[in-house]
Amino acid sequence: MTHDPHHSVRDLNRPLLQELLAAYGPVGQEDAVRDICRRELTPLVDEVWVDEAGNLVGLLRGSGDESHSPIRVMAHMDELSMLVKRINPDGTLHLTPLGTMYPGNFGLGPVAVLGNHGIVPAVLTLGSEHTTTESWRIWQTKPDRGDKSLDWHHVYVFTGRTTEELAAAGVRPGTRVCIDRSKRSLVEVGGYLGCYFMDDRASVTALLETARRLHADGRRAPADVYFVFTVSEEIGGIGGTYASHALPGDLTLALEVGPTEAEYSTTVGGGPIVAYSDEKSIYDKNIADRLMDIATKLDLSPQAAVLGAFESDASHSVAVGQTARSALLCLPTLSTHGYEVIPADAIPGMTNVLVEFVLAPTA
The missing domain is CATH 2.40.30.40 (Peptidase M42, domain 2)
Incomplete structure (x- = not known):
């Protein structure tokens, strides 16, 4: 995949990303980020609420195909x-x-x-x-x-x-x-964007843009889709695990930043990262394969990875038996948990994969 910064800047909702990056959202005090997400999400889905854990949840009702189960897609609001x-x-x-x-x-x-x-x-x-x-x-x-x-x-x-x-x-x-906040402004580096807290505001942006795309196209997934903006992920996936337990469905798909290092054969210049396992658990192979196939067909050059020293809302949820299946889709990210750099087209790329996946979770 080659990165065209002009095309990427046009497709990326940069003002929204910058607003999210500037908002303070420490663990257990994600209110400012949740307010932005709620404002953006409310006109795009059928129902919106805040659950007992503090997660923001948006429901987009499916077409009623009983052969498919509801899907929970999660990105976390909290920051280091x-x-x-x-x-x-x-x-x-x-x-x-x-x-x-x-x-x-x-x-x-x-x-x-x-x-x-x-x-x-x-x-x-x-x-x-x-x-x-x-x-x-x-x-x-x-x-x-x-x-x-x-x-x-x-x-x-x-x-x-x-x-x-x-x-x-x-x-x-x-x-x-x-x-x-003075240290939270996006910086352009060639065809890349750098800032603290791409983890996980960049994925939050992709999840909101997925809802926006589905709403604009008037397309319905076969089953209900729950857009979940979670709390307290950085200290053990607390919000995501609660949502996996409380919401219908048997699949939790987490959106994250993904490390780009030689030990995982991942690069920041590559496409979206699809994880097959991490330190906490193993991910569902069929779902991971489906995400790889979709990204390949979209010409995004996806990167399969077996991650260590990494956990997500999805792996925490499956490890404690709160979801039957889990999956992880990541933005390729340089310097995770530091000054994080992503390709300028990574968020639109993740959005494209998500749209296709929720519309057709199986081939």
Whole structure:
């Protein structure tokens, strides 16, 4: 597959992607992202609701073909974020991560502390480079000195506020901390797009665009399709597992970013990634084969992959017996859980595969 950036930019709903990337959606506090998704989804489906777990669900009724079962297609709203662990007397904050990441994934710099009564601008910092062994916490992270990997116990958040001011803003242990909006703008790199949190806002965009395409074409899938925008995926697929249990159907298809590394024989210049297994579970071979066939017929050069150190809403759901079958379709992504880069035509490509799949889940 060759990437035509002009064609891709025309097909990609870039304003929607940028709006989603800019919205704060830490684990367990996905409200801002959910509001955008609900606004976009409501005119495109037959019913919309928020379930008890906080997932946004949209139902597009099928044509009533009883030979097909309902399908649940999921993309998660939450992002990698941080949690205030304690507040020091000087108003600095110590953090613990929400999801698998390290300070180096996002770098030192501006963060947003989401207090209950307001957002507090702050800075994630290590401290001065100009230090000696007396500043042991800093010194041990220097590659030419202590040679220790930068981790959460090394860094802290400088707020510039007193503890009383933080309390007035509703900041306490358990408050979420997100990478600041100033670091969330899309960047074009040739025929590619880069930004933090393509995981999973790029897949959320593809799922919304799939609903938009089906609505615009007036086409109905053979069975009901549930568009599910899930919560708390980054800490164990909590929302997706609940939805798999609560909604009809026997198939959960997750949409994700997919790592592009030599160990998986995947490249960021290739087509959509179809997973056959990950660290948590094995995916349904027949469904994976169907996704590969559809992407091949669309001339998208799909990439089959057996993934490690990777989990999804679908693999969590099948691993605990909440769905009979699972599948995973990914956008080829450079630097997952970091500054993520995808082909500019990857979201339209995923959308095309999804449209064809929900209309014809079997050959």
